[in-house]
Amino acid sequence: MPRFYSRVVAPLALVLAAISPSGAQVTGGTLAGRITTNAGAPLSGAVVAATYMPTGARYGAQTADDGRFVIANARSGGPYSITVRRIGYKQETRNDIYLSLGNTTRVDIMLGEVATALGGVTVTAESDPLIDKNRTGPSTNIGRSMIENLPTLGRSLQDITRLSPQGNANSFAGTNFRYNNITIDGAASNDVFSFSPSQGGVSGVGPSGTPGAGARTQPISLDAIEEVQVTLAPFDVKLGNFTGGSINAVTRSGTNETSGSFYSYGRNQMLTGRSADEARSKIPSYSDYQIGGRIGGAFIPNKAFFFLNVDVAHRNEPIGFAPGDVGTVINASTASALLDTLRSRYNYDGGSVGAFTNLTESRKLFARMDFNLSDIHKLNIRHNFVDAHAQNFARGGFLTKFGSQDFTQSNRTNSSVAELKSTWAGGVSNSLIAGASFTRDGRDVPGQIFPQVEISGPSGSSIFLGTDREASVFKIGTSVLELTDNLTVARGAHTWTIGTHNEMYGIQYNFLNAYNGRWQYSSLANFYANKPSRIRGQYNLTDNSLDNVKGTPQADFRVLWPSAYVQDEIAFLGDRLHVTPGLRVDIPSFPDRVPTNAALTSTPATSQYANEFGGDVYVSPRVSFNWDVKGDQTLQLRGGTGRFTGRIPFAWYAYAYENTGLQLGNVDCRPSATSGCAGNSATVPLVTDPTQLKNLQSGVFEANLIDNHFKLPTINRSSLAVDVTLPLGLVATLEGMYTKSIYDVKFLNIGLKDSSVASAVDGRPIFQGSPTQLRVNPNFSSVFLLTNTADGDRYSLTAQLRKTLSHGMQGAVAYTHGQSRDVSNGIRNSPQSNWEFNQVSDPRSPSLTYSNFDIRHRVIANLGWQRRWTEGVNTGVTLIYSGTSGSxxxxxxxxxxxxxxxxxxxxxxxxxxxxxxxxxxxxxxxxxxxxxxxxxxxxxxxxxxxxxxxxxxxxxxxxxxxxxxxxxxxxxxxxxxxxxxxxxxxxxxxxxxxxxxxxxxxxxxxxxxxxxxxxxxxxxxxxxxxxxxxxxxxxxxxxxxxxxxxxxxxxxxxxxxxxxxxx
Structure with missing residues (x-):
């Protein structure tokens, strides 16, 4: 820890000294409006006081010459009571006003003179959050009531965000989930490595992009969340570091009234249906339960508050598709013969080939304190702790894994955030956020370490046995500090926002890909005959003992990411048209340089790449508009265009620090009479001792390079939408969004010689010669380059119909048609895998084609009914339908x-x-x-x-x-x-x-x-x-x-x- 502070905090001080304090992420809502006389003339100098009734927190503003007022950074939710006073005019109060996260609630009030008898006071407030002057691009808000009534088994964040019409699982706008940015209380909550197992199936659609995803846990309990907002093209310059979706959540706090809940959720095989095949078999015994509780209240009424949540989850999940089961290609006798061979040849237990159960456990603790320091200043401090571990084992009809492939991933995350919100009467407000988080991930394997064996089976099937190649050596640590400040100044028709957001990372990365060895066989017969088609592995050049490689980080580096931004929301046409131009600047840098290997700099094909990445200035101009066409919030046109720069998994950077050829060697050979592998023989017995793997091939290493001119993913995204209020309380929306890549990622293997290429009958290039002859340098097993491409685009068209709560009913239905294309979808953990598994006709020049995240059609609908019969007797029913065209x-x-x-x-x-x-x-x-x-x-x-x-x-x-x-x-x-x-x-x-x-x-x-x-x-x-x-x-x-x-x-x-x- 001291090392982290000395290496990160000291540079942080220099960074912040160069940046004027200003902006941040969104943690609240905005209250705005106009105060006028009964005759419609603007009233300047009127005092607007908004009181958040659950805690007595008060916010104030004073109207400008044109009668406008803005109260920014107020707590979302409600109810609020709003009082307007001005000398010579009758005081007016409005109750039951609610704010939503990241949006503006508009309240216009007419005041009558004291001596004037008014027949009625006109109040204009938004009837639906879709009609919102701050709403420009696609966004979805899910409040506490909806969260409590959504159908869910895992009580996950993804169960909430699936309501976004343009989303699908963890992907938004047809983009890699790794390109999302997730914040909780304004502080980033991302899995910065995005290094998670490649689970298959709906039950393992992939990591969520949050800390602990590899241990299949959530970053926070649902009972601790107050509201969630999903935005895809916010155009608000405070929001950045993403090119997919921005998911923003705020947490609950205590109120003047002590309240709480104790809960338990559970299911097992008795509550689970039969299989979906003709056999209609029952599921094996399993259990899944969550227990927890929350309590909130006041230390001092109207002054100091507390909220506490504890959540414990335990799940035993059965894994189907054992050899011989219905729907599997590999039969039980084949699996049994393989087990017998492992025992007789290697004295190794390959694990179960029958029924298997994945165990997942997690413990979460969330605590928050809020203080109303004064009418001006509000402070909240919270801490979130997550401890989880999960077995990661998967099978499928065409994928057979032995029990030895199982591993357990553990995660421990501590995250603290403090926010000071300040609101002054002159239309000035500020939000200052400081955060720190510490995440530790590790993997443990059952039994002794054994090579991973991959066998190609019949009908396109695959067989995996031995230790998972990504689990034998795996330990990752991330330390993050954040500082954000957000200043908002409302002056007449202008609302200025000036801000800065800064993230500082300390990374310790200890992962060896295939330390245990990775042996591939083209058939079962070749496995029995000891004829591998390819052997790969990685080892430490100085001390390859398991204790050393597990205890020494292979990459240790820092990342500094300061951002600054400014925007001006300008009101025209009597507050009906809002135009917001803005500018954001990001300057991510890497203070620790990658060591230089002379073998790379002296080889022509690799000499121009010195891993001198980072320090680029990313300028993101944006402009958006919102037009209340009729002035009565029944017809709204909105849209915008702008540039967004996002993150990539830090694992891709870590490989550049790790794979320089100076500390790690590689084995990568295809046994044959001329391969130079294991004595030039096509027959190579399995090497079970990892420390001896290097004897098969020496003096060879894999290099991972990053283009000197590499740029982070950068896109231009535009949207245009119309919202119409219809009879019966319906709101219809038609929305289009288009994204064009400016810089996207591309992975190449520049270690292959172009001169060794011939053409096949179908036109594809064929690399000729022995593996050694194909290399630009015989000492390079492969050289993977992370570079950029400008190719890539995505679009979506969404039609939505929504009805707010009326007679106990509310609902929405949306249809989205979209298309997503890219060159490399970046779905894998390493540059090697991103190149190796990116399907192409020519690996030297991957072409633009449909993305893994290309979903052409999606329908999402929800219908809710609430009925209060008598005091304390309530019934609720919610239905959700999701229909998605083929993956x-x-x-x-x-x-x-x-x-x-x-x-x-x-x-x-x-x-x-x-x-x-x-x-x-x-x-x-x-x-x-x-x-x-x-x-x-x-x-x-x-x-x-x-x-x-x-x-x-x-x-x-x-x-x-x-x-x-x-x-x-x-x-x-x-x-x-x-x-x-x-x-x-x-x-x-x-x-x-x-x-x-x-x-x-x-x-x-x-x-x-x-x-x-x-x-x-x-x-x-x-x-x-x-x-x-x-x-x-x-x-x-x-x-x-x-x-x-x-x-x-x-x-x-x-x-x-x-x-x-x-x-």
Missing amino acids: PFTFVYGSDANRDGSGSNDLVYVPKDFADARIVPVAGDTRTAAEIWAQLNDFIMSQPGLDASRGSITGRNSGRTPWNHQVDMRISQDLPVVRGTTHRAQLSLDVINLGALLGTTLGRQYFVPNENNYNFQAIKVSKTDPSGAPSGFTFDPVPNNQPWQYDALNSRYQAQIGLRYLF
Whole structure:
């Protein structure tokens, strides 16, 4: 810790000295309006006092010459009581005013003179948060009431954010979830490494982008959240560090009234439906429960308040698709034979091949104190603690893993934030936020460390056994300091915001990819014959003992990210039109330079890349508008355009610090008579001792470089929308958004020689020669370069209809059509994997094509009903429907067809006819070439993406799974416990995937596993010509011509019972 402060805090002082204090993230709402006489003339000098009734916190403002007032940075929620006074005029008070996070609530009041008898006082307030002068781009606000009534099993942040029409799981606007920015109480809460296991299926759609994601925990308990806002194009310059979505949450606080709750939620196999296949089997025994409580109140009424929340979760989740189960390709006898071989040859227990259960546990503690220091100053301090661990084991119909592949990821996060809000009567307000967080992640494996063995099985399946290559050495620590200041000055028609946001990181990264060894085999027969197709591993050059590599960080560096910004919200046309130009500047830097390796600087192909990244100035101009067309908040036009700069996973930087060739060596060889690997033999027995792996190949290392001119992801995003108030309390919205990449990421392997390339029959390049001959330097196993591309775009069109609470009913329905294209989706943890699993026709020049996050159609609808029968007796019902068109996946060859070193990135050529298919059956295959072609042709016709590509190489993500439909329901019933008090009991029932109750297929949740970046091995190379180019192909039948599978757990209905005591 002292080292962190000496290396980060000292430079921070210098950074802050150079930046004038100003802006921040959004932690509250804004109250604004105009005060006029009964005749409509503006009233200057009127005193506006707003009181937050739950705590007595008071905010004040004075109207300007044009009668306008602005109270910024006020606490979201309510109710507020607003009082307006001016000498000579009658005082007016308005109650039950509510503010929403990041939005402006407008209240216009007419005052009559004291001697004048008014027939009525006119008050104009917004009837729906969609009609909001501060709303310009797509955004979704979810308040406390909605949070409490949403159907949920995991009580996760993603269960809330799914209400954003342009979102899908953790992705927003068709963008990588790693490009989101998540803040809680104005302080960043991101998984800065985004280093999480590649879980497949709906139950493991990927990490959430928050600390602890790898341990499958949430960054905070839902009971501690007051409101969440999802914005995709906010244009507010205070919001930055993202090119995907900005998710902003604020926490609850105590009030003058002591209140609290104790709760328990649970489910097991008795509340879970049967499988979605014809067998209709019951799920194995499991349990999932959460218990917790919260309490809030006042230390001193109207002055000092407290809030405390404790949450404990425990889950045992069954993993389906054991060998021999329905829907699996690998049978039980094959798995048993592999286990026997592991025991007899290596005295190694490969773990269970039968039923398996993942254990997940977490403990959360949240504490907050609020102080009304005066009418001007309000202070809040909070701390959040999370401790979690989770087993990470996955299987699928085409993916068989042995129990030894399991590992447990642990996470511990401590996060503290303090905010001082100040509001002066002259329209000046300030928000000062300071935060610190410390996150530690680690992985533990069961039993002894053993090489990871990957075997290509039949029908495009894969078998994994041994220790997971990403778990043998894994320990990461992140320390973050933040300082933000936000100054708002309202002067007449202008509301100025000036600000700065600063993040300072200390990174300790200790991860060795395949320290235990990674052995790949093209078939089961080759595994038994000790004939690997490729061997890879990583080792320490000086001390390769397990104790040393686990105890010594491979990368230790700092990141400084100061930002400054200014904007002016200008009112025109009598406050009906608001135009906001703004400018944001970000200057991320890396004080610690990457060590230089002479072998890289002296090799022509790599000499121009010195890892001199960071220090660039990112200038982001933005402008937006909001026009209340009729002046009565019934028709609103809004939009804007601007530049956004976001983050990338710091793991990608860590690889540059780690893989210089100065501290780590690599093994990467393909055993053959000329490979220079293990004595030039095609037969290589498995090396089980990691310390001896380096004997297979010496003097070779992998290098990770970052382009000297590399820029962080930067986009230009524009949006245009219209909101219309309709009869019956309906609000309709039509919204379009377009994003164009200015700088996006691209991963290349510049360690391959261009001079060794020839062309295959289908036009793709073929790398010729031995692995050593293909390298620009025989000492480089690979050289991966992180650079930029300007290619990439995304668009979405959304139509939404919403009804606010009326007669106990509220609801919304939205349809979004979109498209997302990129060159490299950046979904993997390392530059190597991002290159290796980025499916291309030419790895030297990856082309623009559809993204992994390309969802063409999405429908999201919710309907809620609340009924208060008598005091303390309430009933609530909420339904949510989500329908998403097929997720993209890619058809690849089941081998390294172009010999570039990756067996997972070669897009298939789709034959036109039998002659074009060049079918060559493999030895032992009793089918004729005509029979194989008939099966292949039938499969091609069943996949529109393949059928449309006949006679050409198919594109990345040309495959699509079927639509996923899901209906969820929550029913709650409140009953009084003590009459005449607020004590009540609440019984709730959450049912997820109601469609599964109606049939075996209606609730199926389809996916393609992410083990190899959502690809499916559709065709196999069965013969090569003397140059190594594919000259013959074969095809293994795919069951039901369905290259996807459905989630074994989430394709069933699941119910959860909750019991809560409230007071």
